[in-house]
Amino acid sequence: MPALTFPRLRSLPAAALLAVCILWSGGVPAQPRPVTPRGPLDAVEQNNISVFRRVSPSVVHITTLDTQRDFFSLNVEQVPRGTGTGFIWDDAGHIVTNFHVIQGGDAARVTLADQSSYGARLVGAFPDRDLAVLRIEAPREKLLPIPIGTSRDLLVGQGVYAIGNPFGLDQTLTRGIVSALNREIESVNRRAIRGVIQTDAAINPGNSGGPLLDSAGRLIGVNTQIYSPSGASAGIGFAIPVDEVNRVVPRLIKDGRFIRxxxxxxxxxxxxxxxxxxxxxxxxxxxxxxxxxxxxxxxxxxxxxxxxxxxxxxxxxxxxxxxxxxxxxxxxxxxxxxxxxxxxxxxxxxxxxxxxxxxxxxxx
Missing domain, CATH: 2.30.42.10 (PDZ domain)
Incomplete structure (x- = not known):
């Protein structure tokens, strides 16, 4: 069907055009429609909001940095190398993330939910489980440790949330279910990581190292990988179970490495x-x-x-x-x-x- 055109209207002044429109509408200017009352949020929506409000202050944005020297001036500067997610482990300033998030970087900066930023030092890493611990010097009142849950009693089908920084977009919440348990993935050094949680909560580049939460807002896993031919979320994400994290992280904090x-x-x-x-x-x-x-x-x-x-x-x-x-x-x-x-x-x-x-x- 050909598009309707009104060539004569194009030459009319604005006031005349408005008058024509009023005549065509029956002589009465159009008014905004009344807003339909929404009513209360349902229980699922209320829980989504509650979990995000309670846990997002514990989630951080991690930027890894490379040191570069200018060829002419010989000035040294740090430039961003990559980004990822982490979460606050305790009020001593320990931050947990994936090893591959900080791998190869010369330094890292951690940005808290209030956008305050701190230089981070590496405390310890365990590449076999793709886990690393950083530490920042921040006021204790800003360090809100994430609630810890368990992964041994997870059931396929129960609801989960992921909070992270996909594509550098801070504090993004996605929701899904536990799709499968006891999956096996490969770590950065080609060791098998067994007992992994599979979820369909949308996980994209930048979510790595962020928390996977149960419907009570407790940490049940660390988001680490996605399966996707395109590199974006395809509804198949993997998380290292929290029972594994809770076993490895204290030993990294204590010894600086995992002594097997x-x-x-x-x-x-x-x-x-x-x-x-x-x-x-x-x-x-x-x-x-x-x-x-x-x-x-x-x-x-x-x-x-x-x-x-x-x-x-x-x-x-x-x-x-x-x-x-x-x-x-x-x-x-x-x-x-x-x-x-x-x-x-x-x-x-x-x-x-x-x-x-x-x-x-x-x-x-």
Missing amino acids: PAIGVTAGSAQLHQALKLPKGVAIVGVGPRSPAADAGLQAFTRGRDGRIVQGDVITALNDEPLGDLDDMLTLLEKRQVGERVSLTLWNKGKTRRQVVVLGASSD
């Missing part, structure tokens, strides 16, 4: 397992001198003088929890403490035995 308990063995490759038709677990190909494994008498696979492989031990379970590979064992060890006694189930030439080992400290 260790047995003191070197693990064989998957190819070795296949070639020798070994059971699932960790084939020991090296035992560290004066290590817990050496003290316990664990045996490594070796090669005899005739070139044949001499059978060693395969660790098939730790405290009766079956092991599929080395990553399984490292994950279980991270839940223990240095000096703790654990029971290993060992396979050797078709026979199994149990051996108690006192955990030492890893050197990585």
Whole structure:
């Protein structure tokens, strides 16, 4: 259908044009329509507002900085490198975020919800779980720690919220559900992160390191990754469960790094397992001198003088929890403490035995 045109009206003065419009409308100028009363907000909306108001002061914007030197003047300046999200852990100024948010930066600045900004120093990081802790020197009255929940009792279908800074837009709230539990993703150093929460709450670049909350406004996870061919939210986001965070962060604050308990063995490759038709677990190909494994008498696979492989031990379970590979064992060890006694189930030439080992400290 061709567009309607009124060429003669274009030449009329404004006053005359207004008069024509009044005549066409029946002689009465149009009035704004009356506003329909809205009524009270429903329970879901009220909870959305309540959670955001209570928790958003605990959420921060993190800007990582690079140091650059001007070629001509030789002046040194810091320029923004990337942005992300974090949250206030305690009133001592500790800020939790993802390791990949601050990875490679020379410095970082933390902007609080009231837009005050502070230089941050790195306290500790654990790339295996994509977690890092920063610290800022800010007045205690501005440091509102986020409420901590639990992740072990989460159910698929329960409501969740994410607060973050997607694309640099401060203090954005999105809402969704727990889509799945016990997912597995890969950390920045290619370690498997197991037990991850999947959510359809919109998570975009810049949300990384921000909190995933339950409907009570408690922290249940740290948003860390999205699955998206386009790089934007596709309704599949992942969060590190808070039980893991609450285990790792205090140790980063205390020691500056996560000291993983260790047995003191070197693990064989998957190819070795296949070639020798070994059971699932960790084939020991090296035992560290004066290590817990050496003290316990664990045996490594070796090669005899005739070139044949001499059978060693395969660790098939730790405290009766079956092991599929080395990553399984490292994950279980991270839940223990240095000096703790654990029971290993060992396979050797078709026979199994149990051996108690006192955990030492890893050197990585």
